[in-house]
Amino acid sequence: MPFKSINDIIVKQDFFSPGHGLCAGCGAAQIARIVMKVVGKDSIIINSTGCLEVSTTTYPWTAWKVPYIHVAFENAAAVASGIRSAYDALIMKKKLNKDVNVVVLAGDGGTADIGLQALSGAFERGDRITYICYDNEAYMNTGIQRSGATPYGAWTTTSPSGQRTFKKDLMGIAIAHRVKYAATASIAYLLDAANKVEKAISMNGPSFIHWLQPCTIGWRFDPKLTVKLSRLAVKTGLWPLYEYYDGAVKLTVQVPKRAPVLEYLKLQGRFRHIINNKNELVKIQSYADELAAKFGLGPVSE
Amino acid sequence: MQIIEPLTLSGNLAIAYAVKQLDVDVVAAYPITPQTTMVEKISEYISKGELKANLLLVESEHSAISACLSAAASGARVFTSSSSQGLLLMHEILFITSALRFPVVMAIANRAVSAPINIWNDHGDIMPQRDTGWIQLFVESAQEAYDKVIQAYRIAEDDKVRLPIMINIDGIVLSHTYEPVYPISDSDVASFSPWNLYSPRLDPDNPITIGAFCYPDYYFETRYQSLKALNDSLPIISNVDKEFGELSGRSYGIVSPFKCDDADIILISMGSISMTVRAAVKKLREKGEKVGMLSLKLFRPFPSKELIRYIKNAKAIGIIDRAFSPGAVAGPVFTEVTSALYLSKMDIPSVDFFLGLGGRDVKMEDIKDIFNILKRIVKTGLIERHSYYIGLRG
Amino acid sequence: MKKLPKWNEMEEGFITRILSESINKTGTWRTFKPIIDQSRCTKCGWCIVYCPEPCIYYESKKDSKILIDYDFCKGCGICAEECPVKCINMVLEE
Numbered sequence: 148m149p150f151k152s153i154n155d156i157i158v159k160q161d162f163f164s165p166g167h168g169l170c171a172g173c174g175a176a177q178i179a180r181i182v183m184k185v186v187g188k189d190s191i192i193i194n195s196t197g198c199l200e201v202s203t204t205t206y207p208w209t210a211w212k213v214p215y216i217h218v219a220f221e222n223a224a225a226v227a228s229g230i231r232s233a234y235d236a237l238i239m240k241k242k243l244n245k246d247v248n249v250v251v252l253a254g255d256g257g258t259a260d261i262g263l264q265a266l267s268g269a270f271e272r273g274d275r276i277t278y279i280c281y282d283n284e285a286y287m288n289t290g291i292q293r294s295g296a297t298p299y300g301a302w303t304t305t306s307p308s309g310q311r312t313f314k315k316d317l318m319g320i321a322i323a324h325r326v327k328y329a330a331t332a333s334i335a336y337l338l339d340a341a342n343k344v345e346k347a348i349s350m351n352g353p354s355f356i357h358w359l360q361p362c363t364i365g366w367r368f369d370p371k372l373t374v375k376l377s378r379l380a381v382k383t384g385l386w387p388l389y390e391y392y393d394g395a396v397k398l399t400v401q402v403p404k405r406a407p408v409l410e411y412l413k414l415q416g417r418f419r420h421i422i423n424n425k426n427e428l429v430k431i432q433s434y435a436d437e438l439a440a441k442f443g444l445g446p447v448s449e
Numbered sequence: 450m451q452i453i454e455p456l457t458l459s460g461n462l463a464i465a466y467a468v469k470q471l472d473v474d475v476v477a478a479y480p481i482t483p484q485t486t487m488v489e490k491i492s493e494y495i496s497k498g499e500l501k502a503n504l505l506l507v508e509s510e511h512s513a514i515s516a517c518l519s520a521a522a523s524g525a526r527v528f529t530s531s532s533s534q535g536l537l538l539m540h541e542i543l544f545i546t547s548a549l550r551f552p553v554v555m556a557i558a559n560r561a562v563s564a565p566i567n568i569w570n571d572h573g574d575i576m577p578q579r580d581t582g583w584i585q586l587f588v589e590s591a592q593e594a595y596d597k598v599i600q601a602y603r604i605a606e607d608d609k610v611r612l613p614i615m616i617n618i619d620g621i622v623l624s625h626t627y628e629p630v631y632p633i634s635d636s637d638v639a640s641f642s643p644w645n646l647y648s649p650r651l652d653p654d655n656p657i658t659i660g661a662f663c664y665p666d667y668y669f670e671t672r673y674q675s676l677k678a679l680n681d682s683l684p685i686i687s688n689v690d691k692e693f694g695e696l697s698g699r700s701y702g703i704v705s706p707f708k709c710d711d712a713d714i715i716l717i718s719m720g721s722i723s724m725t726v727r728a729a730v731k732k733l734r735e736k737g738e739k740v741g742m743l744s745l746k747l748f749r750p751f752p753s754k755e756l757i758r759y760i761k762n763a764k765a766i767g768i769i770d771r772a773f774s775p776g777a778v779a780g781p782v783f784t785e786v787t788s789a790l791y792l793s794k795m796d797i798p799s800v801d802f803f804l805g806l807g808g809r810d811v812k813m814e815d816i817k818d819i820f821n822i823l824k825r826i827v828k829t830g831l832i833e834r835h836s837y838y839i840g841l842r843g
Numbered sequence: 844m845k846k847l848p849k850w851n852e853m854e855e856g857f858i859t860r861i862l863s864e865s866i867n868k869t870g871t872w873r874t875f876k877p878i879i880d881q882s883r884c885t886k887c888g889w890c891i892v893y894c895p896e897p898c899i900y901y902e903s904k905k906d907s908k909i910l911i912d913y914d915f916c917k918g919c920g921i922c923a924e925e926c927p928v929k930c931i932n933m934v935l936e937e
């Protein structure tokens with residue numbers, strides 16, 4: 148059943164427990180919480196090493212009310228494939244009778260960089276797993292080092308004068324593998340996101356969700372702005388909300404009038420060194436315009 | 450027991466046959482010489498419907514072991530195999546598998562490590578895995594490999610053990626050499642190593658968190674648990690071997706001594722080379738020389754007490770090492786044996802013999818040379834060198 | 844101070860079963876405390892879905908009073924920022 152109002156989300160049981168150690172205002176916590184509400188009890192969560200893992204499972208406590216496994220950094224997709232394969236085999240051999248949703252939560256480092264090989268393998272094999280990348284655009288857990296998903300211009304501790312390349316196109320990579328379903332998601336658009344997670348777990352093959360996750364520490368902003376920044380990323384066209392299914396890409400949230408990228412950049416300390424640099428701003432605006440043209444978003448309104 | 454005709458199988462195929470009989474649920478593997486024919490055979494069994502299992506053809510050994518770990522954590526009986534560089538790529542996850550206590554069974558066709566790249570046999574791949582917390586068995590024949598795979602599941606899945614196991618077969622030498630193998634019946638396999646739904650596991654009805662983050666206040670204790678479990682598995686490994694002997698007539702022991710009782714000189718070896726050593730001992734015994742040998746079947750946990758029992762009266766001990774431990778006091782097997790001697794307060798002259806690296810042929814004459822060196826030590830009481838590199842040119 | 848378990852008192856395999864909500868009260872992190880002005884609250888629920896802990900709930904069913912569990916609220920302020928009628932005030936903790 149699709150989610151029609153936020154109340155449909157609220158009434159779903161929480162399988163993500165408070166008392167976790169993620170930062171105040173952490174976007175990853177919101178993603179985890181919403182994912183858990185949608186996927187529900189009969190799910191197994193695989194988490195790659197990262198903020199979400201260390202801050203939600205600190206022995207002897209855990210924030211997860213469903214079976215959860217963390218093995219290492221680069222192998223979340225392979226761990227998920229193992230669980231899928233085991234459940235399929237045990238059900239085929241009548242040793243078990245109840246199926247599960249196999250859901251990965253992994254950061255951008257664990258997905259776009261060190262985990263890309265395992266992810267490609269799982270996609271190529273057609274394994275029935277849902278892989279959700281919470282993308283905070285750097286290695287936040289180790290202290291804000293740049294990743295393959297760090298956006299152009301962003302300060303990190305290893306790109307102190309600003310990242311010189313644009314983000315790796317994870318959605319393009321997923322789609323090139325002919326996954327069953329792929330979608331982008333935003334914390335600010337939870338109905339859109341919840342419906343995408345529900346679609347993803349219903350697929351008879353691999354599904355992928357790329358979810359932008361503002362990070363208060365790494366992006367340098369007031370924790371109260373997590374949702375606002377998520378919204379601005381969409382409104383500027385830097386984070387178009389779309390889905391891929393059955394060979395076609397479809398925009399799911401239209402932005403008739405886009406905000407200039409500066410609106411988004413100026414709230415984040417990581418872009419402080421470029422907000423007065425016209426050349427840099429033009430580059431980022433052109434990147435947003437390119438995405439807008441590709442996905443059919445509206446023009447910038449000053 | 451049902452009488453079954455022997456099959457002509459290579460080490461790899463013998464293992465594949467055991468995997469089929471054990472009704473394994475998930476096999477995840479990546480090709481590497483000389484392990485490939487094992488997984489090819491398993492693929493054939495699955496495609497013909499002779500084995501009902503999921504074959505996960507992953508994109509690397511790292512993923513193979515990761516998937517086996519999580520499949521085992523889901524309750525499935527799993528199998529993987531690797532060799533050399535592939536085993537090195539698995540290294541990280543090997544520690545995690547043993548610490549999280551999942552009964553993964555892996556066969557390793559032992560092969561030299563790069564560089565230079567070399568596909569032939571030595572123990573360079575397995576020795577770096579010494580400290581990964583796995584049970585490590587070594588075999589001398591395809592028959593033994595078959596028998597040990599059946600025993601491995603019984604041991605690994607034992608509630609008191611709950612540890613992963615590596616079965617080491619010498620690459621090419623055992624993996625690709627055909628010999629008659631006497632299988633036991635499917636029903637005997639099923640009753641000897643029955644499958645039970647592993648618990649605790651990833652089960653939505655009993656949710657648990659596996660692989661949590663650990664502060665210094667718990668790390669020491671949990672690592673100690675795994676260490677203790679590995680040490681405590683030794684009598685269980687030994688008993689399973691004995692019980693298997695009662696069923697099949699084939700028991701190997703965790704150490705396998707030959708003519709050690711009255712031997713002045715004992716040579717210790719691991720793996721297929723033990724066959725050559727045993728044959729050399731036979732020949733020398735015919736000449737009246739008081740020599741013996743001992744084949745180590747278990748390397749982790751290291752069977753110190755059992756080993757000492759057989760070698761304590763020797764006047765000189767030779768230890769064969771088939772891998773370097775560069776910069777260390779000596780080779781890995783030598784270091785273990787001499788530590789065991791030290792802890793038993795025994796001061797028996799011991800010498801390390803490095804040989805057979807990268808598939809270099811080891812001849813009967815080489816073994817006889819080793820015994821001659823040891824004989825000289827017994828005679829003169831002098832140890833000229835602690836390490837010999839047998840067959841090294843120059 | 845709590846006595847930590849001996850090695851043989853811990854479950855093998857580093858299995859974790861205790862829920863964070865039962866022992867880790869993150870409310871102590873808070874600097875600013877969100878206070879809902881119940882007279883102006885429309886009970887729309889956006890603060891509930893946007894809470895990352897989660898620690899904001901309807902007292903019973905939909906449209907009932909919205910409550911914040913201060914045992915866990917870290918004071919991020921997302922609820923106040925996102926409230927469509929701006930009825931949540933962030934007040935400095937005493």
